[in-house]
Amino acid sequence: MNRIKQAFKDRLWLGVIIVGLFAGLIGGGIALGINNLVQHHEEVTSTRVPAGSNKSGGTKVNKNKADLNGEASQAYKSVQGAVVSVINKQKVQQSSGTLGIFGYGSSNGSNNDSSSDNKLETASEGSGVIYKKSGNSAYVVTNNHVVKGSNALQVILSNGKKVNADLVGADSATDLAVLKINATNVKTVASFGNSNSIVPGQDVLAIGSPMGSEYANTVTKGIISAKDRTLKAGTDGTLTSVIQTDAAINSGNSGGPLINMAGQVIGINSMKLASDTQGSSVEGIGFAIPSNEVVTIINQLIKNGKITRPSLGISMVDLSNVTSDQQQSVLKLPTSVSKGVVIMDVNSGSVADTAGLKKYDVITKLGDTQVTDAGSLKAALYKYKVGQNAKVTYYRDGQQHTATLHLTKSADTTSTDDSQQDNN
Known part of the structure; x- marks a missing residue:
């Protein structure tokens, strides 16, 4: 009897539990369903475009709260008037005849009466900056590659006035040139700051005419990325120290100023890094010639x-272009020597000839500078002036030697040799 009662109680409690579970599930489902309905209603209501008039959708221009006379704006204003566009004009052959079925002919139909004349046309455009005004003359510094090959030069001032320019001088090694213009319309000149005092992270502005004079006086802002980057500059591959910046520099900016926030020119924009890899691009890597070098x-x-610089009077090739077999069999170099320049010819009576240097000597050091290639040799040599002495270290038949170079000879470095064999 007791067992029957206990079994009945157990079944009763089990029923209560099952009923409770079902009730909970049903109640939760109802609550969840109601909650989903509420959320759906709110979502529909909040995303539906309201009906009614659109008159309340108007707005207004508020007072500009930005500082219009900030440091960058003031620096730009102080230099902007001195920045110019430089126009390189070159001769273009043009026929004076009319174009016929078989080419150019004269207007009267005679094929023997054709003639041609030279007409100056714009070959390229760059930038420059006026740094000096003296009497009726003003002077502009720009890049050598901006004016190279020109038959005539023009300068467009910041006010749009176009004036003729004469080339005072140019230097291919540093890629710099100086122009002279009439100063009548010149109101602003720029000043140079000490480029030795700049630091990475410092704010700078680049001003110029990217893509030509249509965008004259374009200003871009960036920082100094590196103050002393070594690159091959000019057309002769001479190693030079340049300022690296991430301020946007494009074709046409060449020759324009890189300025600090005090409005001082600390560099002349010269080039930007481009990738040789198809499909890739390089942004934010531009270079400027330091102002101390510019001055x-x-x-x-x-x-x-x-610019007159010392000349050794030799032709040379980089040691890296000589096979390892020839380095051993012909030059007889020790395996520890892997960089330098090989003398291929010595001009009679030259500085090198007087010092006793000969064909197949391998120069590895000039003064305190290690020579790794022709560019580094030129960079080391150009630190000396004509008339000074320099110690050269070289290898001959596997033995190291030193000699003193009396730098009495000079070379005009505006002329260059683009052949495989470098001359100096």
């Missing part, structure tokens, strides 16, 4: 119209 070159160009 040195300007003063020599003003004085002499050209």
Whole structure:
């Protein structure tokens, strides 16, 4: 009897539990369904475009709260008037005849009466900056590659006035040139700051005419990315120290100023890094010639119209272009020597000839500078002036030697040799 009662109680409690579970599930489902309905209603209501008039959708222009006379704006204003566009004009052959079925002929139909004349047309455009005004003359610094090959030069001032320009002098090694213009319409000149005092992270502005004079006086802002980057500059591949910046520099900016936030020119924009890899691009890597170097070159160009530097009187090739077999069999170099320049010819009576250097000597050091290739040799040599002495270290038949170079000979570095064999 007790067992029957206990079994009945157990079944009763089990029923209560099952009923409770079902009730909970049903109640939860109802609650969840109601909650979903509420959320759906709110979503539909919040995303539906309201009906009614659109008159309340108007707005207004508020007072500009930005600082219009910030540091960058003031720096730009102080220099902008001195920045110019430089126009390189070159001769283009043109026929004076009319174009017929078989080419050019004269207007009267005679094929023997054709003639041609030379007409100047714009070959390229770049930028420049006016740094000096003296009497009726003003002077502009720009890049050598901007004016190279020109038959005539013009400068477009910041006010749009176009004036003729004369080339005072140019230097291919540093890629700099100086122009002279009439100063009548010149109101602003720029000043140079000390490029030795710049630091990475410092704010700078680049001003110029990217893509030509149509975009004259374009200003871009960036920072100094590196103050002393070594690159091959000019057409002769001479190694030079340049300022790296991420301020946007494009074709046409060449020759324009890179300025600090005080409005001082700390560099002349010269080039940007481009990728040789198809399909890739490089942004934010531009270079400028440091102002201290610019001033040195300007003063020599003003004085002499050209830059005269020491010359060794040799032709040479980079040691890296000589096979390892030839380095051992012909040059007889120790395996520890892997960089330098090989003398291929020595001009009679030259500085190198006087010092006793000969064909197949391998130069590895000039002064305190290690020579790794022709560019580094030129960079080391150009630190000396004509008349000074320099110690050269070289290998001959596997033995290291030193000699003193009396730098009495000079070369005008505006002329270059683009052949495989470098001359100096």
